[in-house]
Amino acid sequence: MSVLVSRPSGAPLLALTPGEQLRAGRLPRRMTQLMIGLILYGLSMAMQVRSTLGLDPWDVFHEGLTRRTGASFGTIVFLVGVGVLLLWIPLRQWPGLGTIANIVVIAVATDVSLALLTVPDSLAGRIALLIGGIILNGIAGGLYIGSQLGPGPRDGLMTGLVRRTGWSVRLTRTGIEVIVLASGFLLGGTLGLGTIVYALTIGPLVQFFLRVFTVDLRPVDAG
Secondary structure (H helix, E strand, O other), rough: EEEEOOOOOOOOOEEEHHHHHOOOOOOHHHHHHHOOOHHHHHHHHHHHHHHOOOOOOHHHHHHHHHHHOOOOOHHHHHHHHHHHHHHHHHHOOOHHHHHHHHHHHHHHHHHHHHHHHOOOOOOOHHHHHHHHHHHHHHHHHHHHHOOOOOOOHHHHHHHHHHHHHHHOHHHHHHHHHHHHHHHHHHHOOOOOHHHHHHHHHHHHHHHHHHHHHOOOOOOOOOO
């Protein structure tokens, strides 16, 4: 067991094997936090979609590949996820229960949320939905990554790079989002104001909420 990233305040993220993730303690609290985080993440994605002010960078990338290949959006999301998981190998990043749950729960939560949400009539309402969705996305990321049950494929790329390079979560997440956004735009994906706001703010948001929500799994010193 090693520290993936440590911060002046807040518990450290640990580099845990799948078995260690389940044996690390505080499992009921962590499972609950994981599921809440994933559900809120799906809701946050739907909020951004219904704002109609721009997709997040990964979905710009997915849309660009869809236009280039003719494959369905869902097929591209799946294939990109597999490709990102392969990038975990040189980073020695371990998948976990949260990695699998990420794929299933977020998909279901997004579909349910899209069925319940409608596009606001006013621009002010759409802007509010966008801003709320981005902030909620940061909160949700802090919750499910901080449960220490394994990040999602794309978040695992971020945490693996943080561990291997020593870069901050903020710098690493923002860098990934900007690179993915630029690639998606060059492939023909749709770019909007919300895309730019998301790319520039999600790194600082996730770093902040990880300090708040990361579950401390360090052994208690009995003195």
